[in-house]
Amino acid sequence: MSAVFVILxxxxxxxxxxxxxVLSMLVFSLMVAVIFNFSFPPxxxxxxxxxxxxxxxxxxxxSLLGMNRSFVYEVDKGCMQGLMLAPxxxxxxxxxxxxxxxxxxxxxxxxxxxxxxxFFKLEVLHVAGQLALIMFLGTLGxxxxxxxxxxxxxxxxxxxxxxxxxxxxVSIPIIICSVQATTAVLQEQxxxxxxxxxxxxxxxxxxxxxxxxxxxxxxxxx
Amino acid sequence: xxxxxxxxxxRILVVATLITMLVxxxxxxxxxPTERAMGHVQRIFYxxxxxxxxxxxxxxxxxxxSVGYLWKRDxxxxxxxxxxxxxxxxxxxxxxxxxxxxxxPVWNTWWEWSPRLTLFLVLWFIYIAYMMLRSFVEGEERxxxxxxxxxxxxxxxxxxxxxxxxxxxxxxPSPVIAGGDGSGLHPDMKIxxxxxxxxxxxxxxxxxxxxxxxxxxxxxxxxxxKQIAY
Amino acid sequence: xxxxxxxxxxxxxxxxxxxxxxxGNQFALRKIDFELPPGEFLTIFGPNGAGKxxxxxxxxxxxxxSSGEVEMGGIVPSKEPDKIRRQIGVIGHQTYLYENLTAExxxxxxGRLYGVTDLDQKIATIIASVGLRLRRRDCVRTFSRGMxxxxxxxxxxxxxxxxxxxxxxxxxxxxxxxxxxxxxxRELRSSQRTTLMVTHDLERGIDLADxxxxxKKGRIVFYEKRENVDRSNFKQTYYKLVGDxxxxx
Numbered sequence: 253m254s255a256v257f258v259i260l261x262x263x264x265x266x267x268x269x270x271x272x273x274v275l276s277m278l279v280f281s282l283m284v285a286v287i288f289n290f291s292f293p294p295x296x297x298x299x300x301x302x303x304x305x306x307x308x309x310x311x312x313x314x315s316l317l318g319m320n321r322s323f324v325y326e327v328d329k330g331c332m333q334g335l336m337l338a339p340x341x342x343x344x345x346x347x348x349x350x351x352x353x354x355x356x357x358x359x360x361x362x363x364x365x366x367x368x369x370x371f372f373k374l375e376v377l378h379v380a381g382q383l384a385l386i387m388f389l390g391t392l393g394x395x396x397x398x399x400x401x402x403x404x405x406x407x408x409x410x411x412x413x414x415x416x417x418x419x420x421x422v423s424i425p426i427i428i429c430s431v432q433a434t435t436a437v438l439q440e441q442x443x444x445x446x447x448x449x450x451x452x453x454x455x456x457x458x459x460x461x462x463x464x465x466x467x468x469x470x471x472x473x474x
Numbered sequence: 475x476x477x478x479x480x481x482x483x484x485r486i487l488v489v490a491t492l493i494t495m496l497v498x499x500x501x502x503x504x505x506x507p508t509e510r511a512m513g514h515v516q517r518i519f520y521x522x523x524x525x526x527x528x529x530x531x532x533x534x535x536x537x538x539x540s541v542g543y544l545w546k547r548d549x550x551x552x553x554x555x556x557x558x559x560x561x562x563x564x565x566x567x568x569x570x571x572x573x574x575x576x577x578x579p580v581w582n583t584w585w586e587w588s589p590r591l592t593l594f595l596v597l598w599f600i601y602i603a604y605m606m607l608r609s610f611v612e613g614e615e616r617x618x619x620x621x622x623x624x625x626x627x628x629x630x631x632x633x634x635x636x637x638x639x640x641x642x643x644x645x646x647p648s649p650v651i652a653g654g655d656g657s658g659l660h661p662d663m664k665i666x667x668x669x670x671x672x673x674x675x676x677x678x679x680x681x682x683x684x685x686x687x688x689x690x691x692x693x694x695x696x697x698x699x700k701q702i703a704y
Numbered sequence: 705x706x707x708x709x710x711x712x713x714x715x716x717x718x719x720x721x722x723x724x725x726x727x728g729n730q731f732a733l734r735k736i737d738f739e740l741p742p743g744e745f746l747t748i749f750g751p752n753g754a755g756k757x758x759x760x761x762x763x764x765x766x767x768x769x770s771s772g773e774v775e776m777g778g779i780v781p782s783k784e785p786d787k788i789r790r791q792i793g794v795i796g797h798q799t800y801l802y803e804n805l806t807a808e809x810x811x812x813x814x815g816r817l818y819g820v821t822d823l824d825q826k827i828a829t830i831i832a833s834v835g836l837r838l839r840r841r842d843c844v845r846t847f848s849r850g851m852x853x854x855x856x857x858x859x860x861x862x863x864x865x866x867x868x869x870x871x872x873x874x875x876x877x878x879x880x881x882x883x884x885x886x887x888x889x890r891e892l893r894s895s896q897r898t899t900l901m902v903t904h905d906l907e908r909g910i911d912l913a914d915x916x917x918x919x920k921k922g923r924i925v926f927y928e929k930r931e932n933v934d935r936s937n938f939k940q941t942y943y944k945l946v947g948d949x950x951x952x953x
Contacts (some may be wrong), residue, residue, distance in 0.1 A: 258816040266804045269843070334800030334859075336766055338817040340787035357552065360592060376866060400627070404620045408610040417606060421599035422631050425638035452641070456634055463630050467623040470544050474616075474767055615727060702732065 255340040259348035260472040266325065267356065274320045277360045281314035285368050296353045303372045304434035309426055311364070312394055312419075315357045318413050319398040322349050323406040332472065336344060346468040357391055382437045382446060390430030394423045396457060400464040403471045426460075429453045484683055491673075491680045498666075498673040506666040515579050520666055522572040524674035525565045526594065531658040531678060533601065533629055540625030543618060546646030552618035555625055557685035559604050561678060566598045589639045596635050643663070715778060717742040717867060717898035718763070719918070723772035725758050725922075730787040732758040734922040735772065740915065742777075742866075743896040745889075750919035751946050756902035760871045763900065764794050776867055790818060793865035797875035799856040802844035807836050807855050810844060811862055820862035830858045834888075850881030857888060868892065870901035874908060886911065906939055920946050 267273055288306045292299045326332040335345055365387070369376040376383060398419055405414035433449035435441070487668050502520045507515035539555025542548070574584045585591070604624055611617035659667065714747040716739040722771070723736040733755045740746050750756050761767045762800040763774065765785045800942055801810050808827060831840050832852040844852060861870065870889070874882050889912050893899060902919075903909045910916065916933055918926035925945050 255817060258813065262805065262809075265809060266802060269804045314939045325804070329801060330796065330798030331800050331802060333766065333794075333796070333798065334814065335786065335817070337764055337794050337800075338814065339789040339819070340817055397627075400623075404607070404623065407616065407620070408607070409612065410610050414607065414610055417603045421596050421603055422627060424596055425631070425634045428638045428642050430907070434871060448641075452638065456638075456809065459630065459634065460627075463627055467544075467626060470619055470623055473619075474761070697730065 255338075256348045256351070257342040259335070259340075259345065260351050263322075263348070263352040264355070267352075273321050273356050274359055275278075277314040277318040277356065278363055280317055281360060282366050282367065284310045284313055285364070285371055289371060299372060300374065300438075303368075303374055304409050304431045304438060306372075306392070307365075307368055308431050308433065310368075311357070311361065311391070312423070312427060313396060314360060315353070315391075315394065316362075316416050316419060318356055318360075318400045319353050319395070320405065320412055322353055322399065322402050324411075327406050336472065342469040342472060343465055345472065346399065346403075346464065349403075350395060350464075353399050354392060354395045357395060361387055361391065376438075379437045383434065385450065386430060386433045386437065386446075386453075388459060389450060390426060390433070392425035393430070393453055393457045393460065394419070396460045396464055397423050400468060400471070403468065425456055426453060429456065454468070487676070487680050487683065488658050491676045493612050494673045494676055495670075498670055501666040501669055506663050507660055509663075515576060518572050520670040522569060522576060523667070524670045525568040525572065526590075528674045528678045529565040529569060529594070529597070530632075532558045532565060532682075533597065533632065533674065535682075536562060536601070536604070536625045537629035540622035540629075543622045544626075549618070552622065553686055553689045554682075555622065556608065557682055558687055559601055559625070560685060561681050563598065563601045563605065564593055565678075566601065569594050570598060579620075584696055587643070589636070589643050592639050592643075593632075593636050595633065595641070600631065604628060689697045715742075716740055716775075717744075717777055718746075718900060719773075719775040721765075721773045723774060724770050725755070725762060725767070726770045733762075733769075733921045736919075736924055738917065738920075738924060738927060740898060740900065742898050744914040745893050745899045745901070745912055746915045746917060746922070747913035748900065748902045748917045748919050749904060749906060749909055749942060750902070751904065753921075754919040754946075755922040756919055757871055760796075760869050760900075760902055764869050765789055765790055790863060791866050792869060793860035793863070793867070794869045794871070795856055795873045796871040797873070799844075799852045800859065801844045801852060801855060806841050806842055806843055807831060807847075808840045810855065811859060814859050815839045815862050816829065820863050826840075826862060830862055834858045848881075849876055850878065850884065853877060853881060853885060854888075857885070861892075866897060866901040868897055868902075870899065872903055873901065874903060874905050884910070906942060910935060910938060911944075916941060918945055 259428065276419070285306070288310070290300070323332070336342075365376070365383070368374070401418040401422075402415055405411050405418060409412045424434070429449045429452050433446055433453070434446040436449060498520075501672055502517055506517065506520070508630060536555045539551045539553075539558060542551035543555060570591070573594070577586055577591075578584055582631035604621060608617050608621050611620050718738075718740040720736055720738050723733055724731065727811050736759070740747075746773070748756060751773070758767070763776070765780070765781050765788060768782060776788055777791055779788045779791070800814075805813065808831065811827045811831065812823065815827065820826060824906065831837055834857060836851060836855060836858070839847070839851065844855065847855065873885060873889075877885060884906055889899070889901075889922040893912065901912070910930070910933070913930050915927070915929055915939075917924055917928075926941070
C-alpha cells in the first residue's frame, strides 16, 4: 500500500475518534456566517451581492483553523521524526496531509453551503453543479498553500497567528478568482465568465502545487 | 568571517551613489520641466516609480538568495535574501507613501484600489510576513530554511497576484486615472526618470552591501560570544 | 559475538570515518572515526552538547553530515536512504506514537509504512512480548510513560531492524520502567543485533555495553572494549576526560 494512503488512513482514523478538526471548523464557520449577517441592516438587498465574498472568507477562516491542527500531532509527540525514519518519500507526507485537509474541508463545506444559502436567501439548487466545481478548485487552491504553510507554522513560536499571516497574502489570487467565479454563477453572468475564472484557478492550483511539491521537503528536513 | 573593512569596490560604490544622488536631486528639482496639469507634485513620480523598481529588484534577489540557500546550504545566500527583503519592504513602503501623496491632489483620493497600488499592498504584506516568520522561528538554520521556502513561494506569487488583480479591476472598472507613467513624457522628463532609476539602483546595492556587512558582524559577534561562553 | 572484534577483514556493522557536522562556523562533530562489529553493543557517553544526538541523527538519516563517510551493513545511507531506513530501528526519548490511536493501530501504521509482511501476526507476537496484550485495543493516550516506552520499543523492532539506535532511552522513565528497559535491551543484545546507544547515564550504559566511547565537544576522546575498562574507576576517568564541562554547563 502506498505511503500516502497509509498516512491518510491514520489521520482519518484519528479524526474519526476525536472529530476535533471537522467539528471545530464546522461550528466556527456557521458562527462566522451568522455574525456576518449582523453587519448588514435587516432585509438589506446588498447582503446577496456580498454573499460570495462572505462565503469564501468564512471558509478560508475556518480552514485555517483546521489546517493549523494538521501537523500538531506529528510534531508534539515527535511523530514527524517517526515518519522521517521510515522508508517513506517526503513528498508522500505532503500529499497525504493535503488530501486529509481537503477531505475535512470538503465535509465542512457540504454542511455549511446549504445552511449558508438558507441564511443568505440564495437560490443555489439550479447551479449546484457549477458551484461544486468552483468549491472544488478554490478549496484545493488554498489547501495546497495552507498545507505547505501549516508545516512551517507548527514549528514557530506563535503557531495560530503565523499560519493566517503567511497564508492570506499568498492566497489572495485564489480568493479573488473564487469569489468572482461564485459571483458569476449567482448573478448568472454566463458560462464564458465562469470558465474564465475557473481556468485561472486551475492554473494557479497547478503552479502552487508544483512549488509546494518541491519545497515541502526543505521544510520538514532538519 | 572575513574582517576586511571595505574593499575598493565598496568605496567606489559609495562615492558613485553619493554623486549620482546629488545629480539626481538637481535633475528632479531644477532640470525636469514642471508638468502642466499636475504641477510640482508630479516630481514625486521620480521617486515613486524608481522605488517600485527597487522593491521588485529586491524581492527578485530574495528569490535568488532563497533558491541559492536551499541548493548550496551556504549561510551567505540566506544573508543576501534577508538583507534584500528588508530593503525591499522599505522601498515598498516608500511606494505606498509616495503613491497617495501624488494621488491625493491628482485623483482627489488618498487611496485608490488601482492594480499597481493594490499589488504593492499585497507584496508589502507578503514580505512583512517573511520578516515576521524569520523572527518567530527558533534556530538560525531552521529560520533560514523556512524563510527560503516562503521567499520562493512569495516571489512566484507576484505575477499571479498581479494577473488576478488586473482581471478583478477589469471587471469593476475604476474611473480613468490621469497621468499614466511613461506615456508621452517630455524628453527632459525621460532623462530625469531614467537617471533616477539608475540612482535608486545604485542606492539599493549600496544599502545591500551595508546591510550584509552588518549581518556578517552580527553573526561574527554572536559566534564569538558562543565560543567564549562555551 | 565474541570473536568478531577484529576490525578490518570482518565487515563492520557501523563504520564511521572522518565524520564532521557543522552548524554555521560551529562544529557539532569533528572528524569522528569508529567501527562497530556486527552484534555488538556500543555505548557512547558524553555531556550535553557533546554531539551525541547529532551523531544519532546522522546515522538514522534524519540529517546529513557536512563531511566524512558512514557505512552501515555495507550500505551508504546518504546514497540509499530508504534501504538503510528499513535496517534501522530508533528508540528516542520521544515515543513517536499517536495518542489517539490504539497500541495495535500504532503498530499497524508503522508496519505498513515499512511494508512489513504478515503484519497482523507479527503485531500480535510483539505486543504480547512487551506485555501489552490486554491493552492492545486501548488508546495510547491512556498509557503510562513506561507502557508507552514499551510500545515504542515494539514499534522500533516491528520491522526487524539489524541496527538499533538508542538516543537517551532512559529519559523520563521511572526506576521500574528504566530497569525493564535495561532488561529488554539485554535480551535484544543476545539476538545478534548491532546496537548503538548514547546516554549520560553511566551506570546503565556500562552494564549493557560491549564497547564504550566518550564523546566530548564533537570528538571521540575514549574508545575501549568493555573488558579493558575498569568499572570501579570509570566514573573518575569520565569526569577527568569531560571534567571542566561539568562545572560550566
